Amino acid sequence: MTETPAPERKRVWSTPPNVALCAETDIADPGSRAFVLQIGEAFFHGFVVRKDGQVAGYIDRCPHAGYPLAMELDQYLTPDGSLILCGWHGAVFEPLTGVCTGGPCAGGRLTPWPVQATNGIIRTA
Template identity: 80%
Template sequence: MDAAIPADRKRVWKTPPGVTLCAESDIADPGSRGFVLQIGEAYFHGFVVRKQGQVAGYVDRCPHQGHPLAIELDRYLTPDGDLILCGWHGAVFTPLTGACVGGPCAGAKLSPWPVVADGGVIRTA
């Protein structure tokens, strides 16, 4: 699987607030789900993690080499659900803060993507 983004596919790093992403129940606890949103002519790639009744969103880009984190669709967490895992180089991050706690980018952080769960629905914030 090639993680490279085609050169003709422009990326954006932010989304407008209020975009409905999914029902909160669509993501297991702990669990995760990736999203690609078209913003004008460009695309935003992000993911949402749900853990301990809370949600957190991140730009789908590892601070180590800029690759998307998941190798398999929606598989952002370690098998036990404790950490976010970059499947390419093994970096691990805390789900609710995005802090890298191990691997090649230890001490770095994932870029946050503001999301909120309200009334059973997850939206951009």
């Protein structure tokens, strides 16, 4: 008996504005959280970082190899919370700008995902 492979999930790379994601306090400072949003028949994969009272969102895709960054759910930051870490190849990124400061894609950057915190709620922008 041969197994039928699971159908590939379609991906989208942007989200509509004003989608409530979570309370700002649901993410530690510093901290991070993954989000998967279904948009029609496709899925968006992103994450939000909270640091120094600010939030930034990124598409969950390393610019070096195209993999999701975290090897464990919601674990996007280095242990000290100072940088975003690609668990696959060791690239590190500034949390609020997405600029790669070391590793195989130094000088590159993560793709921003527009988010904002307003009245204690993080939403897509």
